[in-house]
Amino acid sequence: MIAETIFSAVSAAGLGIAAVTAYRKRFLSATRIAAYSLVPVGLVMTGVVKWVAHTAFSPVAWLGFVVLGVAWLLFLGTRAVERRRGGTRKERRAAAKASGPAAIAVCTPRPVTTTGAVAVTAGTSASGPPGPRGRAGPGTRPPARPGAVPPVSG
Incomplete structure (x- = not known):
């Protein structure tokens, strides 16, 4: 009124x-x-x-809004996890079957020096494998001098 x-x-x-x-x-x-x-x-x-x-x-209406909010958060959470994993379980299994065992990348460890630093090999930087066009990934820099090993912080 x-x-x-x-x-x-x-x-x-x-x-x-x-x-x-x-x-x-x-x-x-x-x-x-x-x-x-x-x-x-x-x-x-x-x-x-x-x-x-x-x-x-109305307390019932407010509880309804809370329930809707929780449902929305659950949807967002599951979508975020799904994006991180690369799709649903069915999609991942279908992709694995379609590509076969040759598509699975074998991760080889990089050599480590006696001081514990990662050795820089040809074609890589101390920060990891090269990105597109031979450059290191985002947020990485090559060593200051060619062939230099970055210092170990510890």
Whole structure:
């Protein structure tokens, strides 16, 4: 009841401001102000304000919003895990069967020096294998001097 009164007063004030603006020969601004002023009355007349007021004070409605939020977070979480893994389990199995054992990359360890530093071999940098066009991946730099081994922090 009070919300409808407040919304009606806001609309009336907005229409008054629109009239003053139109009197000053600013018709485009006056029309825009009048449009914004009619929105609160339209919301009251359609029953949206009553529905929002009823929902705002209903604990069941708030629990419903919480349940919807939890469901949304679960969907996001499963999607993030799925993206990290590279698809669903069925998709990964189908890809593995289709490509065969030749497609599985064998990871060979890089040689380590006696000091514990990773030795730099031809075609690689201390940060890892080269990226496209022989460059190291993003956020990596080659050693300062060719053939230099980066210091071990420890």
